[in-house]
Every structure is written in structure tokens, then in C-alpha cells.
Amino acid sequence: MALSYNQETLQEQKLVLTPELSQSLQILHFSQLALKEYIDNAILSNPLLERPDQLLETFDAPVVTIHKASSDLPKEGSLPEEVRYYNTLTERVSLKEHLAGQIRCTKLPKELQTHIYALIDTLDANGYLPPNFHDDNNLSDIDQEAMNILQCLDPPGVGASSLCECLKLQLDAKEIICPITEAILNGHMYDLANNRLSKIAKSLQCSIDDVKESLAVIRCLDPRPGSHYTDIPLTPYIRPDVHVITREDGQLDVIIDEQSSCPKLILNPKYLDLLNTHKTDEKTMSYLKEKINEGAAIIKSIDQRKQTLKRVSLEIIKHQQLFFTEKEKELRPLKMKALADVLNLHESTISRAVNDKYLECSHGIYPLKHFFQQGLNNANGEETSAANLKNAIKALIDDEDQKKPLSDQKITEQLQESGEDISRRTVAKYRTQLGIPSASKRKAF
Numbered sequence: 322m323a324l325s326y327n328q329e330t331l332q333e334q335k336l337v338l339t340p341e342l343s344q345s346l347q348i349l350h351f352s353q354l355a356l357k358e359y360i361d362n363a364i365l366s367n368p369l370l371e372r373p374d375q376l377l378e379t380f381d382a383p384v385v386t387i388h389k390a391s392s393d394l395p396k397e398g399s400l401p402e403e404v405r406y407y408n409t410l411t412e413r414v415s416l417k418e419h420l421a422g423q424i425r426c427t428k429l430p431k432e433l434q435t436h437i438y439a440l441i442d443t444l445d446a447n448g449y450l451p452p453n454f455h456d457d458n459n460l461s462d463i464d465q466e467a468m469n470i471l472q473c474l475d476p477p478g479v480g481a482s483s484l485c486e487c488l489k490l491q492l493d494a495k496e497i498i499c500p501i502t503e504a505i506l507n508g509h510m511y512d513l514a515n516n517r518l519s520k521i522a523k524s525l526q527c528s529i530d531d532v533k534e535s536l537a538v539i540r541c542l543d544p545r546p547g548s549h550y551t552d553i554p555l556t557p558y559i560r561p562d563v564h565v566i567t568r569e570d571g572q573l574d575v576i577i578d579e580q581s582s583c584p585k586l587i588l589n590p591k592y593l594d595l596l597n598t599h600k601t602d603e604k605t606m607s608y609l610k611e612k613i614n615e616g617a618a619i620i621k622s623i624d625q626r627k628q629t630l631k632r633v634s635l636e637i638i639k640h641q642q643l644f645f646t647e648k649e650k651e652l653r654p655l656k657m658k659a660l661a662d663v664l665n666l667h668e669s670t671i672s673r674a675v676n677d678k679y680l681e682c683s684h685g686i687y688p689l690k691h692f693f694q695q696g697l698n699n700a701n702g703e704e705t706s707a708a709n710l711k712n713a714i715k716a717l718i719d720d721e722d723q724k725k726p727l728s729d730q731k732i733t734e735q736l737q738e739s740g741e742d743i744s745r746r747t748v749a750k751y752r753t754q755l756g757i758p759s760a761s762k763r764k765a766f
Contacts, residue, residue: 345622349629349670352677353560353581360584363619369592369609370616373585416448416479416550417441423474436467440480448479448547449487478546485510491542501527502535513539516762529766561681563634563689565645573645575634582678583627586620588613632664633674637692644692645682652694654706660693710736710743711751718757723765 338346351359364370414422420441424434443450460468472480477494481487485506492502505513509521518532525532562582563575577583595601596609638645640655657675661668675689694706714732721727727735729752733745757763 341618341622344618345625346670346673348619348622349626350673350676353562355677356584357581360586360619363616367612367616369589369612370586370619371589373587414550416444416446416547419550420444420471420474420479424470429470433463433467433470436463437471440464440467440471444479444547446547447545448476448481448550450480450482452482454482476543476546476549478543484544487544487546488539488542491546492538497538499535499538501525501531502538505532505535505539516758516764518766533766559679559686561686562630562678563680565634565638565680565682573638573642575631575638577627577631577634579627582630583623586616586623588616588620629666629670629674630678633660633671634680634689636660636663637680637689641692645684651709651712652692652706654695655693656695657693705741707751710741710747711755713739713741714748714751715755715757718752718763721763723763726760726763728760 348356348359364372421438424437424441427434429437440450443454445451468480472490474480477491478487479490481490488506489503492499504525505521509524512521512524513536518529518536522529522532560578560581562578564578566574566576568574579585592609593613596606596613601609637655637660640660641652644652657671658668661671664671675693678689680687680689680692694708713736717727717732717735729745729749732752733743733748736743736748752759
């Protein structure tokens with residue numbers, strides 16, 4: 322068969338994202354912090370774009386007169402509330418800074434301090450040295466001395482290279498002497514993690530009560546002593562994007578936070594007036610038109626973000642109305658695809674609209690994604706949400722006999738008896754997602 326080249330015309334449909342549509346989808350997907358950063362950069366690059374309240378707000382801090390004489394100093398209770406608040410703010414200290422600060426307060430030789438600082442730099446976020454640190458490094462006498470000093474610092478347990486060593490250091494710091502506890506730490510940590518107390522008691526030739534007392538001591542120890550000093554930033558303050566309110570007629574409605582979630586922007590009227598001025602040269606006119614179009618596109622995208630967020634929120638409230646009107650009512654199953662079909666939007670648009678967005682109602686603050694629940698059919702053919710099943714599983718486990726905890730199979734059977742069509746595998750998955758251990762680990766001896 323001979324090969325040949327020819328030209329032909331084909332007609333096909335393609336979805337092409339224009340720059341304006343791409344920008345609109347990007348702004349819809351932004352969280353509040355990401356949107357603020359985006360707007361700040363846009364204002365810096367576009368002199369025509371600005372906020373309505375462009376004037377800087379000055380904070381009139383209360384003035385407190387401090388007298389020279391110590392006896393005339395104002396008391397803490399007499400200080401204005403704002404001053405007392407700012408006096409309580411403290412800087413977050415990392416683990417390495419905390420340990421290094423203790424070394425600087427000593428009169429140890431400089432060379433020894435240098436070795437201790439080197440060890441501090443190798444600690445991970447939990448306060449541990451690398452695994453098998455003692456074996457991988459031929460420690461000199463000064464290194465061993467530096468290690469001993471590091472393990473005596475606060476918090477107790479830092480400088481260990483294993484969990485067992487970390488807990489032992491804490492026992493030494495608390496001056497707790499218990500042979501059974503030490504024996505458990507030396508050779509029965511795996512059995513302890515799996516709640517095999519009978520096996521431990523038999524191996525150590527002691528009673529279950531002795532093992533339970535040692536377990537209580539171990540539970541008072543901190544397996545991650547350095548985690549309280551990590552460099553993880555403080556939990557951010559959540560500002561809801563959507564507020565659910567009740568109108569006078571009793572109907573639910575939503576208010577979008579226009580200050581943070583959908584901030585208002587305007588085009589500077591002074592620059593707009595230049596377009597009507599005959600003295601404006603052609604180059605300046607072209608620049609102004611370009612920046613006006615850019616600014617107007619951003620303003621339009623933010624307005625579309627507001628409208629989409631409001632439409633999605635109203636439909637969520639309509640579908641989950643019983644959750645908002647009755648405090649103990651559970652969520653109904655809801656999928657993004659179903660919501661997209663109702664609103665005549667693409668499923669990806671719904672996903673962008675609820676990404677990193679929060680809703681505030683009388684029950685508290687929830688991520689918008691919280692209201693989308695997977696649905697499962699029960700024995701009666703009715704659909705129930707995964708959240709409802711998780712709550713049912715948790716309720717059964719909370720009421721169980723701790724000496725004879727329910728297995729996943731028993732939980733499955735009880736749920737099936739109540740009309741839920743659920744498998745043992747699904748029960749095990751939901752139990753794991755709830756952070757509840759298996760029956761063998763929940764058993765109380």
C-alpha cells in the first residue's frame with residue numbers, strides 16, 4: 322500500500338480557556354490569604370487599581386506615662402486593656418534555641434560547648450538524634466561528655482536515639498525506679514503497643530496489675546519531648562467566608578465576607594479622567610486603557626467569585642437545611658457532581674468554590690467541604706451519609722464493654738440489624754479514619 326500526503330478540512334469542538342476565564346477560575350480557587358497576596362501584587366503592578374479605603378488607618382494606641390520613681394509605676398491592673406494584652410505576647414522559641422540558651426548559661430569550656438551545639442543541630446523536630454547515632458559515630462571522650470550533658474537538659478528525653486532510650490531518660494529525670502517498667506521498655510515495647518499485657522505479665526512473671534501500673538507510668542511520659550518547641554507556625558486564625566443567618570421570615574440566608582473573602586476594588590477615578598483629556602498623549606492613552614482592562618477583569622472576577630460562592634452556599638444550606646435548623650441533626654449525602662448539575666456548573670468549579678473556604682453557623686465554623694458526604698444505601702433503600710455511619714460506629718464503641726470490646730464483625734452485625742447495609746471492610750475503614758484502634762488494642766485487662 323503506497324503512502325501519500327493530502328490536506329483536508331475537519332470541524333471539531335474544543336474547550337479553550339481564555340485569559341479572562343482562566344483568571345476568574347484562579348481567583349475562585351484562592352483561599353483568603355492567597356487572594357490577599359494576589360490582590361496586593363496586582364495593586365503594586367497596576368496604579369489604576371486600588372481599594373476604596375486606600376487611606377491608611379492609624380491605630381491610636383493608649384499612652385501610658387511611666388514615672389521615674391519605681392514606687393510611682395502603674396500597676397498591671399491599672400494599665401489599659403490594649404497594653405496588658407500586648408505585654409502578654411511572647412516570641413515562639415524553637416527546640417534548638419531553647420537548648421542552646423541553657424548551654425549559654427553555663428560555664429562549660431568553649432570546646433565542649435561547640436560539641437554540644439553540634440549535637441543540638443542534628444536533633445530532629447521531636448528531639449531525637451539520628452537512629453543508631455551511637456553505632457554510626459565513634460564518639461570520643463569529649464563527644465560522649467557532650468552527649469551526657471545534652472541528655473540532662475530540659476525537656477527531659479532529648480538527645481535520645483530511640484523511643485526506649487527517650488523514655489528511660491525521662492524516668493531517670495523523674496527519679497522513678499521500677500524494674501518492671503524498665504524491663505518492659507527494654508524488651509516488650511512491641512507487645513505493649515499491641516496491648517498484649519497478659520503476654521508481658523507471663524514473660525516477666527508478674528501480675529497483670531503490675532503491668533498496668535507500669536503502663537500508667539509510661540503513659541505519663543512524653544514520646545516526643547521536642548515537639549512542643551518545633552518551628553511549626555501557630556495555628557492560623559480562621560475567618561469564615563460565609564455566614565449563615567436567619568431572616569425575619571425564618572428562612573436561612575448567607576452573607577459573604579466582602580472584607581476578606583471578596584474584597585471590593587475600584588479603578589482610580591483620577592486616571593479615568595485622563596482618558597477624557599485631550600492633552601493625554603497616545604502612548605499614555607494606550608497604557609491607561611491596558612491597565613483599565615486588567616483592573617476591570619480582576620474586579621469582575623472577584624464579583625463572580627462572590628456570586629458563585631453565594632450560589633453554592635445557598636444550595637448547600639437548602640440541601641442540608643435540617644443540619645442548620647436542628648443542632649443534633651446529621652448531614653445528608655451530597656456529592657459535588659449533584660450540586661454542579663443543580664447549579665448548571667462544572668464539577669471542577671464547585672471544587673474550586675469550596676476549596677479552603679469556611680462557613681459559620683450557629684453550631685460553629687465548618688469547612689465547606691464538610692457538607693459534601695458520600696452516600697450509602699441502607700437495607701430499606703434509603704441513602705445515608707458516611708458521616709452518619711461513622712457516628713454510629715463511634716457510638717457503639719463508646720458504649721461497649723471495655724473488657725470485651727466489639728470486633729469489626731460484631732459492629733457490622735449490629736449496624737446491619739439496625740438497617741444499615743454495610744460491610745466489615747467498610748467498618749474497619751471508617752474506624753481507622755476515626756482514629757479508633759482495633760478491638761485487641763482497646764481491650765482493658
